[in-house]
Amino acid sequence: MTVTALTVAVTIGAVLWLGLTNKVPESLGHFPVVTTSHSTTYPLGTPDRAHPSRMAPPGPDALTGYRRSYVNDFTGTKPPPGWYLFAGVPSGDPSGQFAERHVVFANGILQLNTWKDPKYANKWVTGGICQCGLHQTYGAYFVRSRITGPGPNEVQLLWPTSNNWPPEIDFNETGNSIRSSSWTVHWGITNHLAQQSLFINMLTWHTWGVIWSPTSIIFTVDGRRWGAFQVTANIPKEPMSLHFEQLASCANTRYCPSAPASMQIDWVAEYTRVGQP
Numbered sequence: 001m002t003v004t005a006l007t008v009a010v011t012i013g014a015v016l017w018l019g020l021t022n023k024v025p026e027s028l029g030h031f032p033v034v035t036t037s038h039s040t041t042y043p044l045g046t047p048d049r050a051h052p053s054r055m056a057p058p059g060p061d062a063l064t065g066y067r068r069s070y071v072n073d074f075t076g077t078k079p080p081p082g083w084y085l086f087a088g089v090p091s092g093d094p095s096g097q098f099a100e101r102h103v104v105f106a107n108g109i110l111q112l113n114t115w116k117d118p119k120y121a122n123k124w125v126t127g128g129i130c131q132c133g134l135h136q137t138y139g140a141y142f143v144r145s146r147i148t149g150p151g152p153n154e155v156q157l158l159w160p161t162s163n164n165w166p167p168e169i170d171f172n173e174t175g176n177s178i179r180s181s182s183w184t185v186h187w188g189i190t191n192h193l194a195q196q197s198l199f200i201n202m203l204t205w206h207t208w209g210v211i212w213s214p215t216s217i218i219f220t221v222d223g224r225r226w227g228a229f230q231v232t233a234n235i236p237k238e239p240m241s242l243h244f245e246q247l248a249s250c251a252n253t254r255y256c257p258s259a260p261a262s263m264q265i266d267w268v269a270e271y272t273r274v275g276q277p
Contacts, residue, residue: 043142043269044207044223052108053144053205053266063211066140066271073267074110079103082133086245095123095251102127102246108266114152114246115260124257126152126246131268135161135241140211140271142220143172143244146264147202150178151257153247156208158240166191167236171210171219176255178202183210183219183227187234194234196227205266212236213273242268 043062045055051073060068072080079085086098097120102113112127119125147154153176158169166186173182182197198221200206209220217235219227229235246263250256 041223042209042211042218042220042225043140043271045142045144045267051266052264053146055144055205055207055266057144057267057269058142062269063140063271066273068269069136069139069272070134070270071267073108074105074265075108077105079105079129082131084130084132086128086130090128090245090247093247093249093251096248097123097125098128099125103129110244110265112154112244112246112263112265113260114248114257114262124152124248124250126248127263128243128245130159130244131242132161135239136270136272137237137239138212138214138273140209141171141242142207142209142269142271144205144207144266144268145172146205147174147178147261148264149203149259149261150174150176151248151255151259151261152176153245153249153255154202154261154263155243155245155247157243157245158210158212158236159243160236161239161241167238167240169210169212169217169236169240172208172221174202176257181208181221183229185217185229185234187236192234194229194231198226212240242270 043058045058048056057071057073085100085103087100088098090096099117102125104111114124114126116122117125143156154174155170156172160167168186170184180197180199181202182195184193184195186193206222211218215232217229218225248255248257
């Protein structure tokens with residue numbers, strides 16, 4: 001099944017820079033370390049050298065008050081049941097192009113690939129995929145991933161099942177950077193948004209998480225909370241599904257690559273609150 005993606009992410013808003021401990025290539029300079037005040041730990045994964053990221057998915061009871069409802073470490077060569085590839089032009093970006101062959105399953109990794117594709121007049125073509133066969137209202141998602149270089153906007157998000165946008169919850173969005181990511185919550189018919197950014201080395205593996213409840217949206221990375229949105233009236237209250245996308249907007253040079261780049265995903269783990277319908 002082919003699905004044409006309808007998302008174009010917006011990357012404006014307030015910025016808060018935090019540093020997390022990472023080994024960083026010399027070309028990136030040095031990342032400052034800032035200790036957060038949040039002592040609560042969140043799912044990171046289970047150390048396992050057999051996995052591409054050296055980390056297996058977290059266990060069924062890794063998140064207090066929740067039970068794991070879905071896990072996939074992408075050991076096959078085709079999209080798993082309930083996952084659908086994107087094809088076509090992204091809504092709102094006539095210069096962009098998704099193609100199914102830009103998403104590959106191999107060696108235990110789901111990989112989205114951006115490269116100049118001769119089938120599309122040698123333009124920059126990107127990959128996109130959604131777990132559109134599974135949705136829920138509220139829940140928690142954890143994704144183990146890395147990117148290989150700058151260029152396209154790499155984004156992991158929750159998108160409304162109705163396809164009526166907004167709302168949207170972006171919990172890991174690079175804006176074409178290898179030095180940072182951001183979260184963004186979109187709401188309201190005129191697209192109000194709140195956003196926070198994180199200074200972090202995107203070339204190394206990280207576990208990104210979003211915990212979505214009726215009263216808060218908590219954003220985590222590597223077992224630590226780094227942001228939260230707690231305006232109850234503006235939290236999405238409708239079914240949403242998990243999406244992974246690359247966006248190359250070369251017409252306005254906003255996210256125009258200069259070299260091929262990939263988003264690599266080792267696994268996803270999803271949780272439902274205990275007692276949640």
